Amino acid sequence: MEGSAASQYRLLEELGSGSFGVVYKGIEIATGEIVAIKHIDLESTEDDILDIQQEISVLSTCDSPWVTQYKTSFLKGHKLWIVMEYLGGGSGLDLLQSGPLHESHIAIICRELLLGLDYLHREGKIHRDVKAANVLLAETGKVKLADFGVAAQLTNIKSQRNTFVGTPFWMAPEVIEQSGYDFKADIWSLGITAIEFANAEPPNASTHPMKVLFLIPKAPAPRLEGENFSRDFKDFVAACLVKDPDRRPTAKELLQYRFIRYAGRSECLQELVQRRQTFDHNNERNAHPRLYEETLNTISNLKDTDNWVFDTIKAPTMVTQKHTQQLSGHKTTKRRRTSSKNATSEETPEDLLSRLTLEDKQQKSILSTPMTIRKVTTQRRVSRTASSSATKRKASGQKLPLEPSMNFGNSVSAVRQFRRVSDHSLRMLPNLSMIERDENQPPETASKEALLGRRAYNKVIDPAFQEVFAQTGSQIQREALSKIAHAWSGLDQDDPEGEYHLLRAIISKIQHDSKLACLYHISQPSSPQKPKLILAQNNPHLKSHRRRQSSVVPSADDIWAEKQMSLPGQHTPGMEHTKQLTDVLFSKWVDGLRNRWPALG
Amino acid sequence: MAFLFRSKSKSDIVKPAKDLLTRLWQPPVSPRTEEELARLLAQMKLILQGTQETESSPEQVSQLVNLIIQEDFLFSLARSIYLLPFESRKDTQSIFSYVLRHKTPNNPNGDQPALKHVLQSRPEVVLALCRGYQHKESAMPCGVVLREALKHEPVAAIIMYDQSQEDERISRLDEIDFDARQSERGVFWNFFQWIDRGAFEVSTDAFTTFREILTKHKQLVAQFLNINFDMFFEKYNRVLIQSNSYVTKRQSIKLLGEILLDRANYSVMTEYVDRGEHLKLCMNLLKDDRKMVQYEGFHVFKVFVANPHKSAAVQKILVNNRERLLNFLPKFLEDRTDDDQFTDEKSYLIRQIETLPAVSR
Numbered sequence: 001m002e003g004s005a006a007s008q009y010r011l012l013e014e015l016g017s018g019s020f021g022v023v024y025k026g027i028e029i030a031t032g033e034i035v036a037i038k039h040i041d042l043e044s045t046e047d048d049i050l051d052i053q054q055e056i057s058v059l060s061t062c063d064s065p066w067v068t069q070y071k072t073s074f075l076k077g078h079k080l081w082i083v084m085e086y087l088g089g090g091s092g093l094d095l096l097q098s099g100p101l102h103e104s105h106i107a108i109i110c111r112e113l114l115l116g117l118d119y120l121h122r123e124g125k126i127h128r129d130v131k132a133a134n135v136l137l138a139e140t141g142k143v144k145l146a147d148f149g150v151a152a153q154l155t156n157i158k159s160q161r162n163t164f165v166g167t168p169f170w171m172a173p174e175v176i177e178q179s180g181y182d183f184k185a186d187i188w189s190l191g192i193t194a195i196e197f198a199n200a201e202p203p204n205a206s207t208h209p210m211k212v213l214f215l216i217p218k219a220p221a222p223r224l225e226g227e228n229f230s231r232d233f234k235d236f237v238a239a240c241l242v243k244d245p246d247r248r249p250t251a252k253e254l255l256q257y258r259f260i261r262y263a264g265r266s267e268c269l270q271e272l273v274q275r276r277q278t279f280d281h282n283n284e285r286n287a288h289p290r291l292y293e294e295t296l297n298t299i300s301n302l303k304d305t306d307n308w309v310f311d312t313i314k315a316p317t318m319v320t321q322k323h324t325q326q327l328s329g330h331k332t333t334k335r336r337r338t339s340s341k342n343a344t345s346e347e348t349p350e351d352l353l354s355r356l357t358l359e360d361k362q363q364k365s366i367l368s369t370p371m372t373i374r375k376v377t378t379q380r381r382v383s384r385t386a387s388s389s390a391t392k393r394k395a396s397g398q399k400l401p402l403e404p405s406m407n408f409g410n411s412v413s414a415v416r417q418f419r420r421v422s423d424h425s426l427r428m429l430p431n432l433s434m435i436e437r438d439e440n441q442p443p444e445t446a447s448k449e450a451l452l453g454r455r456a457y458n459k460v461i462d463p464a465f466q467e468v469f470a471q472t473g474s475q476i477q478r479e480a481l482s483k484i485a486h487a488w489s490g491l492d493q494d495d496p497e498g499e500y501h502l503l504r505a506i507i508s509k510i511q512h513d514s515k516l517a518c519l520y521h522i523s524q525p526s527s528p529q530k531p532k533l534i535l536a537q538n539n540p541h542l543k544s545h546r547r548r549q550s551s552v553v554p555s556a557d558d559i560w561a562e563k564q565m566s567l568p569g570q571h572t573p574g575m576e577h578t579k580q581l582t583d584v585l586f587s588k589w590v591d592g593l594r595n596r597w598p599a600l601g
Numbered sequence: 602m603a604f605l606f607r608s609k610s611k612s613d614i615v616k617p618a619k620d621l622l623t624r625l626w627q628p629p630v631s632p633r634t635e636e637e638l639a640r641l642l643a644q645m646k647l648i649l650q651g652t653q654e655t656e657s658s659p660e661q662v663s664q665l666v667n668l669i670i671q672e673d674f675l676f677s678l679a680r681s682i683y684l685l686p687f688e689s690r691k692d693t694q695s696i697f698s699y700v701l702r703h704k705t706p707n708n709p710n711g712d713q714p715a716l717k718h719v720l721q722s723r724p725e726v727v728l729a730l731c732r733g734y735q736h737k738e739s740a741m742p743c744g745v746v747l748r749e750a751l752k753h754e755p756v757a758a759i760i761m762y763d764q765s766q767e768d769e770r771i772s773r774l775d776e777i778d779f780d781a782r783q784s785e786r787g788v789f790w791n792f793f794q795w796i797d798r799g800a801f802e803v804s805t806d807a808f809t810t811f812r813e814i815l816t817k818h819k820q821l822v823a824q825f826l827n828i829n830f831d832m833f834f835e836k837y838n839r840v841l842i843q844s845n846s847y848v849t850k851r852q853s854i855k856l857l858g859e860i861l862l863d864r865a866n867y868s869v870m871t872e873y874v875d876r877g878e879h880l881k882l883c884m885n886l887l888k889d890d891r892k893m894v895q896y897e898g899f900h901v902f903k904v905f906v907a908n909p910h911k912s913a914a915v916q917k918i919l920v921n922n923r924e925r926l927l928n929f930l931p932k933f934l935e936d937r938t939d940d941d942q943f944t945d946e947k948s949y950l951i952r953q954i955e956t957l958p959a960v961s962r
Binding site: 050060074075308 | 687891
């Protein structure tokens with residue numbers, strides 16, 4: 001069951017990362033919908049899965065246009081995937097990277113956030129970590145509250161909380177004092193967030209966060225100061241930042257403030273999104289997105305040579321083992337995935353018996369086998385210039401003038417023991433990808449080509465064989481197919497580098513044949529320097545093509561294709577008669593591209 | 602005037618809602634049924650909890666709770682949660698919480714009439730809430746209500762000692778024979794399936810409730826585990842400890858450690874660590890390729906080794922693997938340097954194993 005859920009999504013580039021894991025942009029294959037997928041590596045969390053459960057339970061009980069929509073969550077190995085709605089406009093913090101916002105924009109954002117908070121508070125939920133970094137924008141300008149990592153659900157609408165959570169600069173005095181607080185704490189944080197949008201930093205940004213914790217309860221409430229801000233704006237901020245929570249207005253009351261009532265439509269925020277995109281573009285960010293990389297499970301094959309000696313085999317254990325064998329039985333086609341996870345339990349009694357006679361030999365293998373091999377997702381930058389260029393957010397973070405303090409405030413989202421890091425700040429773990437990559441490279445597949453070859457096999461060739469195999473009826477054809485599949489898996493094991501070169505050759509030959517070129521669609525024309533090989537082979541269009549050729553009912557992929565109509569080379573279901581024409585147009589377009597980007601060929 | 606109007610509308614609320622719930626079970630369900638039901642449930646919730654601005658009125662609440670008891674509304678509601686629309690499922694969760702928690706006003710004994718009613722004459726409500734785990738939609742609201750109800754021991758007893766088939770009359774509390782061995786029919790045994798097979802949200806929520814059942818009321822659980830030892834641990838080891846789901850596996854190993862190390866479960870613990878096959882299972886966990894599984898496995902393994910009265914079977918396995926263990930343990934999770942307790946326990950185990958006789962074959 002697990003794993004099958006993951007295969008319903010195709011992951012694209014990385015959106016952000018932190019100590020909890022990585023957020024990817026992805027596509028739900030069945031619907032073509034773009035989603036954001038958060039991967040949490042549960043192996044790296046000591047504490048109970050309860051915390052994460054809490055986050056999911058708060059999110060999944062929200063249904064509001066002002067809160068990021070939760071879709072589903074499932075396990076893949078020891079990674080938890082949380083699927084959420086995708087918001088392409090970036091976070092509030094991203095917007096600030098191109099400078100402070102204008103008051104009129106802030107008014108819109110505040111109104112939308114108040115609507116979101118009003119919803120949450122009516123539901124008995126407290127967000128507890130409101131700040132620019134946790135505000136997400138859609139490309140349409142819609143504003144939504146995100147990251148419910150420390151949110152609380154009250155069973156009683158009037159009850160209070162004591163837990164000390166949030167991010168120091170944004171924390172309300174009563175939260176710091178731990179004297180019991182309620183949803184009013186979010187209102188304070190909203191006021192701080194408004195200042196953050198206006199000044200590009202929260203108050204006290206230059207102070208050490210731990211010191212801020214002493215400052216906030218003692219010092220008078222921060223105020224918005226400056227000639228350029230209207231009185232309405234200042235009043236609004238002052239109302240949010242009333243130190244006594246009982247005298248602080250509710251979200252509903254704040255919606256009636258002049259500053260909010262005269263705010264414009266949320267579409268006006270599109271300007272901001274565009275400003276940031278231009279800004280990113282000018283700074284050559286986003287040019288080399290990190291692509292998702294499937295876990296390389298091959299290494300775990302090394303294991304199961306080494307085991308305990310259990311000489312007496314009793315009936316109950318035998319039953320147990322048989323059972324697990326059956327369970328894992330249907331997974332056999334995905335040979336890599338089942339690997340060592342079940343290795344210990346999959347052994348038959350016969351195996352155990354035969355071990356006995358081989359005892360000496362085994363003892364040696366104990367010594368020579370590494371003790372544990374963890375599965376880690378590699379994140380490899382694909383472009384050639386990658387090693388020198390960091391991801392966009394990281395790069396922008398380094399350029400920020402107030403880098404050290406901003407950095408801390410945003411990355412330590414948690415005060416969940418200061419361990420979690422908010423979704424959208426990447427400033428920590430600068431060399432994460434490099435480290436993980438080293439860990440993951442099995443010694444015999446050191447070269448990049450080999451890794452790509454492996455990846456191509458795991459992600460493309462093997463699934464493709466399985467797919468076509470499943471659609472093939474006749475016994476003879478199936479046999480022929482399985483022969484190649486087998487031979488190819490041999491190649492993959494012995495010479496992944498050769499596998500890569502073979503694939504490369506095939507692809508480039510296909511590309512150069514004008515009639516076959518229609519097999520080869522490019523999904524992201526804006527970034528032609530991405531690795532041709534993998535994107536192309538991965539392309540769902542190719543799969544749907546294959547499917548059509550093997551005269552199977554068009555399925556999910558077609559719906560996806562439909563949604564991508566803005567790209568050339570598409571054909572609408574029901575419009576197949578125009579296919580030839582679009583194919584011709586498409587290959588012309590590809591030719592044009594090739595002239596402009598010679599590197600593609 | 603307003604008061605009169607309100608109190609009239611309130612008595613009209615429960616019965617129509619109950620009728621609408623029955624209609625949910627006879628498809629096709631018209632959208633109007635759902636809408637009307639949603640409206641009534643929202644209204645009930647509002648009466649019970651008030652709003653942020655206004656307190657709820659105690660008389661109205663009492664009156665509503667009494668009506669809910671009279672109409673046997675909780676059972677209809679519990680079994681239908683998964684059929685309700687999104688917002689109504691949340692409302693239902695609140696209604697349950699408030700109604701079960703409700704105390705008769707001005708009563709020093711703190712009598713909870715709805716809870717008492719369920720425990721004494723309508724335990725089917727508890728089972729219906731458990732069966733909420735059959736559906737993704739109802740799992741979480743049912744889980745929240747169940748865990749709150751599980752603070753009361755009789756609720757745990759109802760769940761553990763149920764022997765009924767779905768929709769059958771179940772034994773009342775005073776009919777339960779706490780010394781009888783259970784068959785696998787009861788609702789408690791379904792938790793294994795819900796945890797192992799359910800979608801992530803269902804599985805983790807069911808596990809949280811399962812843990813609550815097994816850890817909250819110690820005497821009750823100890824007695825239950827003693828009597829149903831074989832069936833319980835056969836299932837526990839096979840379905841949960843060897844689950845394909847990482848989360849289930851890791852959480853259930855941890856819970857196993859907690860159960861065994863609980864003083865109240867002493868006799869359960871001694872029986873568990875007597876069995877050779879349990880030790881094997883546990884030693885295999887030490888060799889799992891995921892560190893947290895190894896780590897949780899260690900906390901069960903240590904019980905076997907530290908046990909001063911090892912059974913022949915356990916002793917034999919340890920002796921046969923003495924050299925291997927002595928090779929293996931020093932390197933086991935050696936990067937856990939900041940975990941003093943773990944390091945201490947590990948070196949204690951190594952010393953224990955060193956005192957075992959070398960293989961005498």
